[in-house]
Amino acid sequence: MTERNTFMEVLRWGLVQIPAAVYHYASELDLEPEDLGVLGAAFYSYTHRCQPLLQKGIEIGQIMQCYPSLSKNKLAWRISKWNRLGLIAMDESTQDREFAARRISLAPIFCKLEELVARDHPEIDVRELQDERILKQELEKSHARIQELEQLLGQKRQLEMDTPPSPHSSGFKMVADFISQKTGNLIGPEMHKAINRWLNDFNCKPEYLIIMLELCFERNIYEPREITTIARGLREASITNLRGMQHYFRNIVDKPEFTLSRRYDLAMEVMEFGNFTGISMQGEARKKIYEKWRMEWGFSEEMVMKAGEIMSQRTKNGGLDYVDKVLANWRSKDITTLAEVERDSNEFRKRAAKRAGRLHSVRPGSADHEEAQIYVAPHVLEELKSKKA
Structure with missing residues (x-):
C-alpha cells in the first residue's frame, strides 16, 4: 500500500500535550481559557520543534509556526502576561533580536506546579x-x-x-503656567510633584526655575526626571545666576556623556515597549515616534504602555499608527493618568450603550411598519386632486 493516507498524515503532525495539572491549578496561576490554548502551542513547540539537549528554551517563531492564525500582537501580550506572572522566563540575550527570534523558557511554570502539588500533598514533599x-x-x-x-x-x-506651602502657591502657578504655555499641555501628576520638589526641597525661586526650564526646553528636555537631575546638579554646584547656569549647561548638559545617558534610558523604554506589544522598534523613525510621545506630548511611560495594551487587545495587526491615534485622542482630551483613561473608557461605553438602546427603541417593528400611514392635511389633498384633474 503506497498511497498516502490522510489520517496517517494527521497523526504524523503529532498531538498537543498539556499537563493536566495546568488545568487543575489554572485559577491559582491566573490563567484564562485563551492562555491555555496558546500554552498548548508553546508545549507542542517545545516537544516537537526543539532539538533535545541542544536548544535552550523555545523561539517565539516556533509557536507562531504551530499556531499561524494567532496574531503577533496577541501572542506578545500573552507572553508579557506570563512573564509578569512568573510562568515563563525571557532569555535576555535575545531581547535585541526580532520578535520571532526571541527565546522563552517554560521551566518556571513547572516549578510553580511542583510547589502547588507539594503544598496540597505534604506526604510527597x-x-x-x-x-x-x-x-x-x-x-x-x-x-x-x-x-x-x-x-x-x-x-x-x-x-x-x-498641600503645598502657602509661600510657594503663587510661584507654583507661575511655573506651571510657563510649562503649559511652552509644551502646549496641562501639567500631569509627575510634573506636579516635580515642581513642588524644585520649589520646596531644592528651595528654587520661580524665576530661577523658569530660566532653567527655558534652557532645558531649548535642548528638547521635557522629562521631569531629567529636569530634576539638572536642578540637583545646579544646587550642588551652588549656581544662583544666569551666567553660571549657562556655563553649567554648556559644560555639563551639552556634553555627549549626558546625552548618551538620556538616550540609553529612552532606548531601554523603546525596547521594553517593543517586547510588550510585539512591534519591531528597530527603525530610527519608530524610535522618533516613541520619543515624540514621551518628550513632545509629555506622556509617561505607563501611559504609553497602556496605549500599547489597548492596541494589542482591540486589533489583530495593529501597529504604531493605532497607538499614535490613541495617544493623540488622550492628548486632545487632556488625559494624563491611568485613572482618567479608565474613566473615559467607562463614559464611552455608557454613551455607546445608551445610543444603541435609543436606536433600538425608535426602530419600527415589521407590524408597526406595515400599519404606518402618512397624514396629509385636507386642504393640501384637495389642492393635489385639482392639479391632477
Missing part, C-alpha cells in the same frame, strides 16, 4: 522543597514589608503634593 518553601515565604514577607513602606512613602508624598 521533600526536604529541598521545604527549604525552598521557607525561603519563598521569607521573601514574600520581605516583599510585603517593602510594599507597605512604599505605600506609606507614597501617601506621604501625595499629602505633600496636595
Whole structure:
C-alpha cells in the first residue's frame, strides 16, 4: 500500500500535550481559557520543534509556526502576561533580536506546579522543597514589608503634593503656567510633584526655575526626571545666576556623556515597549515616534504602555499608527493618568450603550411598519386632486 493516507498524515503532525495539572491549578496561576490554548502551542513547540539537549528554551517563531492564525500582537501580550506572572522566563540575550527570534523558557511554570502539588500533598514533599518553601515565604514577607513602606512613602508624598506651602502657591502657578504655555499641555501628576520638589526641597525661586526650564526646553528636555537631575546638579554646584547656569549647561548638559545617558534610558523604554506589544522598534523613525510621545506630548511611560495594551487587545495587526491615534485622542482630551483613561473608557461605553438602546427603541417593528400611514392635511389633498384633474 503506497498511497498516502490522510489520517496517517494527521497523526504524523503529532498531538498537543498539556499537563493536566495546568488545568487543575489554572485559577491559582491566573490563567484564562485563551492562555491555555496558546500554552498548548508553546508545549507542542517545545516537544516537537526543539532539538533535545541542544536548544535552550523555545523561539517565539516556533509557536507562531504551530499556531499561524494567532496574531503577533496577541501572542506578545500573552507572553508579557506570563512573564509578569512568573510562568515563563525571557532569555535576555535575545531581547535585541526580532520578535520571532526571541527565546522563552517554560521551566518556571513547572516549578510553580511542583510547589502547588507539594503544598496540597505534604506526604510527597521533600526536604529541598521545604527549604525552598521557607525561603519563598521569607521573601514574600520581605516583599510585603517593602510594599507597605512604599505605600506609606507614597501617601506621604501625595499629602505633600496636595498641600503645598502657602509661600510657594503663587510661584507654583507661575511655573506651571510657563510649562503649559511652552509644551502646549496641562501639567500631569509627575510634573506636579516635580515642581513642588524644585520649589520646596531644592528651595528654587520661580524665576530661577523658569530660566532653567527655558534652557532645558531649548535642548528638547521635557522629562521631569531629567529636569530634576539638572536642578540637583545646579544646587550642588551652588549656581544662583544666569551666567553660571549657562556655563553649567554648556559644560555639563551639552556634553555627549549626558546625552548618551538620556538616550540609553529612552532606548531601554523603546525596547521594553517593543517586547510588550510585539512591534519591531528597530527603525530610527519608530524610535522618533516613541520619543515624540514621551518628550513632545509629555506622556509617561505607563501611559504609553497602556496605549500599547489597548492596541494589542482591540486589533489583530495593529501597529504604531493605532497607538499614535490613541495617544493623540488622550492628548486632545487632556488625559494624563491611568485613572482618567479608565474613566473615559467607562463614559464611552455608557454613551455607546445608551445610543444603541435609543436606536433600538425608535426602530419600527415589521407590524408597526406595515400599519404606518402618512397624514396629509385636507386642504393640501384637495389642492393635489385639482392639479391632477
